[in-house]
Amino acid sequence: MDKKDHHYRNRGGRKPKINPSIYRHVFRLTNEENIKMMKLFEASAFTNKAKFIVSVLFSREIRTVKIDKGSMDFYMRLTSLYTQFRAVGVNYNQVVKVLYTNYSEQKVTALLNTLEKQTVEMTGLCQKIIKLTEEFELQYLKK
Structure with a gap:
């Protein structure tokens, strides 16, 4: 088996991401801050808290959904x-x-x-x- 063939052989598993998120940041909130953040998160269209927080941090558009x-x-x-x-x-x-x-x-x-x-x-x-x-x-x- 040639060295090149070995390199491209399918080994299974997920495809690697093009631009993976590798940096992790941790922060803590008070009870009031957490309640406020959770209300904002629930009103948004996001299903992932991390994506929601990143969107807020970088001032991206946040869509809210209000159900009457x-x-x-x-x-x-x-x-x-x-x-x-x-x-x-x-x-x-x-x-x-x-x-x-x-x-x-x-x-x-x-x-x-x-x-x-x-x-x-x-x-x-x-x-x-x-x-x-x-x-x-x-x-x-x-x-």
Whole structure:
């Protein structure tokens, strides 16, 4: 085996980093300072404390994420309401099928007219829900 071949042979393990972080610094905080730092860290988009601290030290941009529980709850309720309206549409065909198998032609026509009127009202409500959800997203969630 040639000396060059031995040098380039795959020995397994991780690839070495191009610019590894090899310098370590330790610092201590008081209880109040630690609480303040943890609040800043939790509000940031970082998942790694070391990267967060380096970002703060070198004045890089720190993004904060604020989650409004009330807004999220409202949005989730609107979304679930929309889902329920879609589920009604799935059951619509089943209702029509049951009507045709259990009732006379005249009775089915009368019942379907009533069902159609209710469906038109529900469609209007569903459109309002969609519009409210989109307005809410634009106004409160995508800032």
